Amino acid sequence: SQKIEQNSEALNIQEGKTATLTCNYTNYSPAYLQWYRQDPGRGPVFLLLIRENEKEKRKERLKVTFDTTLKQSLFHITASQPADSATYLCALGGMDSSYKLIFGSGTRLLVRP
Amino acid sequence: NAGVTQTPKFQVLKTGQSMTLQCAQDMNHNSMYWYRQDPGMGLRLIYYSASEGTTDKGEVPNGYNVSRLNKREFSLRLESAAPSQTSVYFCASSPPDVSKGYTFGSGTRLTVV
DSSP, X not given: OOEEEEOOSOXXXXXXXXXXXXXXXXXXXXXXXXXXXEOTTSOOEEEEEEETTOSEEEETTEEEEEETTTTEEXXXXXXXXXXXXEEEEEEEEOSSSSOOEEEOOOEEEEEEO | OOSEEEEOSEEEEOTTOOEEEEEEEOXXXXXXXXXXXXTTTEEEEEEEESSTXXXXXXXXXXXXXXXXXXXXXXXXXXXXXOGGGOEEEEEEEEOSOGXXXXXXXXXXXXXXX
8 A cells, every 4th residue: 555654753853963854655656755844733834845856955954865766755954953843744746647745744853952 | 925824723513513614825826735634644635626617536535525616715615524524624725836835724723522
């Protein structure tokens, strides 16, 4: 069956360190993968997209990798700050002709000062 | 401010009651979506509308109906609410350019007692 896995346990790191979050999927062939940030009581906010033919994408302190052989995406936040504390969701898209996304359940990141 | 507006923000229903969740976007997006978010299960697609006049079922459509009233508005109706429909509901919209991602509303927290 189709599955998207994100670590359900919170990631707790020290300010200034690099946070690395993982998104694994099975039985999907996405054309692209997106990452979102969600704060408590708010809707998700789009961060980055990476396409199947791209290995890596960067935006400011964010870096995303996409390995279609391993069926895995890694999301890195360098020089993390307490303000980066949130839940991060990965989403797969492009499995059909629509623009609908399939979301993972998210990983909560806590950055300690 | 441009974005997706959802109403109401909170609602408590008794089992068997009906209600409509409203969603409007002012970004001229063709595609709109309704998701529900439950603890540990991530966002699950209920219905989506690729363009004005069209709607399609998502992963969990049972117990819901939708109306794409015009390009701006996409409503979700619960005809006979059940406790299993207690959840946070998010509306989203997207342009054809997937690199822009989804824009989500702030959500409706629904409790069915």
